[in-house]
Amino acid sequence: MRRSQIRIRGPKRAERLGDEYPCGYAAGFQEGIVQAMLRPEWAQGFYHKLRAYYLLTHTSEDLNDWDDAAQKTARAIPVTNAGLNA
Numbered sequence: 001m002r003r004s005q006i007r008i009r010g011p012k013r014a015e016r017l018g019d020e021y022p023c024g025y026a027a028g029f030q031e032g033i034v035q036a037m038l039r040p041e042w043a044q045g046f047y048h049k050l051r052a053y054y055l056l057t058h059t060s061e062d063l064n065d066w067d068d069a070a071q072k073t074a075r076a077i078p079v080t081n082a083g084l085n086a
């Protein structure tokens with residue numbers, strides 16, 4: 001299946017997944033960050049396996065979406081403005 005057939009973004013995806021989608025997404029994002037910090041070797045190994053699997057159905061150019069998403073997230077939630085009192 002091609003990316004264009006399975007990718008749904010924005011409000012339509014949230015509607016389809018229900019009201020609890022944002023909370024679940026945020027919790028998963030938080031756990032992913034904690035996992036990457038506490039077990040970086042596991043996170044890198046998982047990344048490489050996920051990347052290899054992704055490339056079975058996508059082009060290497062499609063990986064640019066990952067970098068774009070990472071950049072957008074870093075710009076949208078700067079560490080200094082994350083609201084954490086650390």
